[in-house]
Amino acid sequence: MGAGTMVLVAGAMHGAWVWDRVTPILAAAGWRVVAEDLPGMGRRRGADADAVTLDDWGDFVADLARAVPAPVVLAGHSRGGLVIGEAAERAPEAIAGLIYVAAMIARPGETGMEAGRDPGRAPPQPAPVPQTAMLPTPAARDLFYNLCSKADAAAALARLEPEPPRPLHTPASVSWARWGRLPRGYVECRHDNTLSLARQRRFQTQAPCDPVVTLDTDHSPFLSAPGALAAAMLRMGAAFTAS
Numbered sequence: 710m711g712a713g714t715m716v717l718v719a720g721a722m723h724g725a726w727v728w729d730r731v732t733p734i735l736a737a738a739g740w741r742v743v744a745e746d747l748p749g750m751g752r753r754r755g756a757d758a759d760a761v762t763l764d765d766w767g768d769f770v771a772d773l774a775r776a777v778p779a780p781v782v783l784a785g786h787s788r789g790g791l792v793i794g795e796a797a798e799r800a801p802e803a804i805a806g807l808i809y810v811a812a813m814i815a816r817p818g819e820t821g822m823e824a825g826r827d828p829g830r831a832p833p834q835p836a837p838v839p840q841t842a843m844l845p846t847p848a849a850r851d852l853f854y855n856l857c858s859k860a861d862a863a864a865a866l867a868r869l870e871p872e873p874p875r876p877l878h879t880p881a882s883v884s885w886a887r888w889g890r891l892p893r894g895y896v897e898c899r900h901d902n903t904l905s906l907a908r909q910r911r912f913q914t915q916a917p918c919d920p921v922v923t924l925d926t927d928h929s930p931f932l933s934a935p936g937a938l939a940a941a942m943l944r945m946g947a948a949f950t951a952s
Contacts, residue, residue: 713780720787724751734939763876767795784808806949815881856927894945
């Protein structure tokens with residue numbers, strides 16, 4: 710009998726492919742693994758991708774959680790943390806726990822842009838929602854893959870895609886009564902150039918996580934240290950499904 714199901718959600722401008730090296734390790738430990746592209750991304754990208762909302766993503770992942778064998782653990786990387794929070798709000802009864810991998814955590818009513826600001830800086834001023842997709846920048850190599858091999862970084866850069874503009878600017882619909890009651894674990898990445906360690910720990914302060922595992926990796930441990938990332942996820946999955 711398997712340990713349960715892990716539903717894995719990629720971060721901004723990335724697709725389900727990011728989990729390709731982690732999935733076999735989780736599966737070998739008895740977990741069923743579901744990694745799907747979100748609506749508007751990868752295989753699900755369409756002409757209306759710019760219209761995709763955070764609600765669309767939350768509904769999609771919540772439906773996955775309800776459809777797969779229990780117990781279910783959701784894991785989200787980077788912006789994917791916002792998505793698993795929305796899914797947990799919609800279907801807390803179907804979810805045993807949440808794993809945040811160098812991920813954003815938004816509190817009730819907070820947007821991803823607000824949640825992800827640097828500690829010590831003034832909150833950002835409200836801004837109109839962009840009308841066009843976020844595009845990968847020339848700095849993506851140093852932001853995402855600074856500890857990855859040249860070959861892995863080059864392959865990943867070639868797969869980056871435009872990010873729908875609305876979700877990061879949408880207030881989270883999560884509540885402490887539903888999303889907030891689920892166990893949360895956090896995999897923090899010490900050498901992350903996208904979300905600094907201070908920012909990752911700010912998320913954990915605002916929404917406490919236990920356990921917390923620190924990896925000496927960049928923002929992409931699924932490429933730079935997939936074994937260590939999988940080990941951390943297995944530890945958390947076991948803790949969330951022990952009862």
